[in-house]
Amino acid sequence: MxxxxxxxxxxxxxxxxxxxxxxxxxxxxxxxxxxxxxxxxxxxxxxxxxxxxxxxxxxxxxxxxxxxxxxxxxxxxxxxxxxxxxxxxxxxxxxxxxxxxxxxxxxxxxxxxxxxxxxxxxxxxxxxxxxxxxxxxxxxxxxFQRIDIRLAQKLLDLAGQGDLVRATHQQLAGELGTAREVVSRQLQEFRRRDWITLSRGEIALSNVAAIRALAEA
Amino acid sequence: MxxxxxxxxxxxxxxxxxxxxxxxxxxxxxxxxxxxxxxxxxxxxxxxxxxxxxxxxxxxxxxxxxxxxxxxxxxxxxxxxxxxxxxxxxxxxxxxxxxxxxxxxxxxxxxxxxxxxxxxxxxxxxxxxxxxxxxxxxxxxxxFQRIDIRLAQKLLDLAGQGDLVRATHQQLAGELGTAREVVSRQLQEFRRRDWITLSRGEIALSNVAAIRALAEA
DNA sequence: CGCGGTCTGTGACCTTGTCACCAAAGTCTG
DNA sequence: CAGACTTTGGTGACAAGGTCACAGACCGCG
Structure with a gap:
């Protein structure tokens, strides 16, 4: 073929x-x-x-x-x-x-x-x-779009069907065209809300619904 | 023809x-x-x-x-x-x-x-x-570019050969994708440095060299 | 002249970006 | 395995930019 x-x-x-x-x-x-x-x-x-x-x-x-x-x-x-x-x-x-x-x-x-x-x-x-x-x-x-919303969209995008994103904060910053610190801070905020859990090089989405709600805001 | x-x-x-x-x-x-x-x-x-x-x-x-x-x-x-x-x-x-x-x-x-x-x-x-x-x-x-630099570039661009820009702050904001207040404030700063003089609906460039220097920074 | 609309200026506050620095987690090497 | 080095992540302080609210200046027009 x-x-x-x-x-x-x-x-x-x-x-x-x-x-x-x-x-x-x-x-x-x-x-x-x-x-x-x-x-x-x-x-x-x-x-x-x-x-x-x-x-x-x-x-x-x-x-x-x-x-x-x-x-x-x-x-x-x-x-x-x-x-x-x-x-x-x-x-x-x-x-x-x-x-x-x-x-x-x-x-x-x-x-x-x-x-x-x-x-x-x-x-x-x-x-x-x-x-x-x-x-x-x-x-x-x-x-025009807020960074928290863009990050939420990107996490959903990268997670695909599953609920795990393998990426460093630096890589996510590169995806969005922002700085690493900004991503780190936003992720902290998401974690504080129990939407995700963080570990080195990966992000597990624990409340996909909430993340999606933000992404579609 | x-x-x-x-x-x-x-x-x-x-x-x-x-x-x-x-x-x-x-x-x-x-x-x-x-x-x-x-x-x-x-x-x-x-x-x-x-x-x-x-x-x-x-x-x-x-x-x-x-x-x-x-x-x-x-x-x-x-x-x-x-x-x-x-x-x-x-x-x-x-x-x-x-x-x-x-x-x-x-x-x-x-x-x-x-x-x-x-x-x-x-x-x-x-x-x-x-x-x-x-x-x-x-x-x-x-x-990635700072707004003061982008504004300086845009002023030079719109002035063309002359040194007068006919545009409201709102229009300039629209050119750059930012908010009107941001443009107003930057223009105040330029005026404070005696680079421009402001009047309703137009901006006269009085120190083109300085503006160009910023634009090329 | 007075009136309504447009344009500009400004303070307060929030979000985002930058800088500096540290700590924790991995990696490499002797 | 110990120690050095690199990568990754966390955080405070501050600067830059965006949002909101509001006031005053200017303009054309009846």
Whole structure:
């Protein structure tokens, strides 16, 4: 089975074009914790993520950090391609959060497919619009949302189905674009209310309902 | 002379395609202060701005506001097209800051040109990348930059070549995504240092060098 | 002129970010 | 295992920024 099947947006492509993708795309594996693009590295390929996740974040001069969005399996990395194309001072970087499998599509193939396939065009433009919506959300949150609410949302997000979050306070601060001390203090406050229990490197959610109520306030 | 000449990115298009643009694109004028797209209005055309500027901003539930970017003459409005395509909860709006002249390109024509012209593709993707870079910048500023520095930058920006800014404190707050009181207080501080003089609805910059020094700190 | 709306100034208070420093928990090494 | 070092977390003091409440200044208009 070809990797093309893994991408819902590509499944309706013409068989001809799917073979083209299959032929020109190079599958590669990257271990966890690698910077796959960032300032200085000109991305010449479109990356499609088969498995794993990539965290896209921004580092400020002052050493603070904020997570902009994540690329999940089945998604693509269009932003970086386009962004590096025209603009130099682009200081976001993508880091693998687990081992990933990805396909690199050469620029020429990408361009050709955009020209020939309406479905591929939809795929690309939808990928863009999702990312842009993510960025709008980040702006809204950073500019207008209280930090306790954002932290509650992030804890629920990172806990997923379970009720355990494996992350240091520093990492949570990086997710939210704030300082470590702020996260520590908010977590203390949550603990004081018996919503969570804290231990080194992990946070157990003991009252998910209360956390959710705050997150949705 | 056709409006197509006004767009540097389109000037190298094949004569055939330029005629196509000329024929299908509808030129329209919109007066100042109109909402040309926003929540609820599905943009079915690609807008190209011949003259004037459009301010794209985001309104929060709490009534605060932030300016995301501006569309200037010769630029296009790709983001909104793509964004509305896939995502509903998109709460940015575009407002004309002066009377504008624009060309509306129907979706079908847009799609066809993307398919047929590499130059048009570059035009579109470059427009995207510029906007995305703008959004990255906004995030960086909102998350990590001090408000006095951002205000200094904005004053210089709005003053242009001259040394007079026509804007209320409320409008400046909207530009920066902060509260009116914060702007008022910072302006008082600038005045105390004899960098500016204040009067109702306008700010005269009397020490541009000092303001620039702060802006570049 | 008086009146209502808009714009600006300001104090009090709360939240968030910064700085400094310490303590506890892990890790490494001899 | 002891001791040194690193990472993580806790906390107080203070600065910066956001919220609330309210007052006074300015503007256009009848």
């Amino acid at each position: 070809s990797w093309v099947e893994k991408f819902p947006g590509l499944s309706r492509l013409d068989p001809d074009l799917r073979r083209r993708l299959d032929r020109d795309g190079k599958v590669l594996k990257v271990p966890e914790g690698k910077v796959i693009f960032g300032p200085g590295s000109t991305a010449d390929n479109l990356l499609l993520l088969i498995s794993g996740t990539v965290r896209v974040q921004h580092l400020s001069d002052s050493g603070r950090q904020i997570v902009l969005y994540r690329i999940n399996a089945g998604e693509s990395c269009v932003m970086t391609t386009a962004c590096l194309m025209a603009h130099d001072a682009y200081s976001a970087e993508g880091i693998t959060e687990s081992e990933i499998e990805a396909v690199a599509i050469p620029r020429a193939t990408f361009d050709d497919l955009v020209a020939r396939s309406p479905d591929f065009r939809s795929f690309v433009f939808e990928a863009y619009s999702r990312r842009i919506a993510d960025l709008f959300l980040v702006i809204e949150e950073v500019a | 056709s409006w197509v000449e006004k767009f540097p990115g389109l000037s190298r298009l094949d004569p055939d395609l330029r005629r196509r643009l000329d024929r299908d694109g509808k030129v329209l004028k919109v007066p100042e202060g109109k909402v040309i797209f926003g929540p609820g209005s599905t943009a079915d055309n690609l807008l190209l701005l011949i003259s004037g500027t459009v301010r794209v901003q985001h309104l929060s539930d709490s009534g605060r506001q932030i300016v995301l970017y501006r569309i200037n003459a010769g630029e296009s409005c790709v983001m909104t097209t793509a964004c509305l395509m896939a995502h509903d909860a998109y709460s940015a709006e575009g407002i004309t800051e002066s009377e504008i002249e624009a060309v509306a390109i129907p979706r079908a024509t847009f799609d066809d040109l993307v398919a047929r012209s590499p130059d048009f593709r570059s035009f579109v993707f470059e427009a995207y990348s510029r906007r995305i870079a703008d959004l990255f910048l906004v995030i960086e500023e909102v998350a």
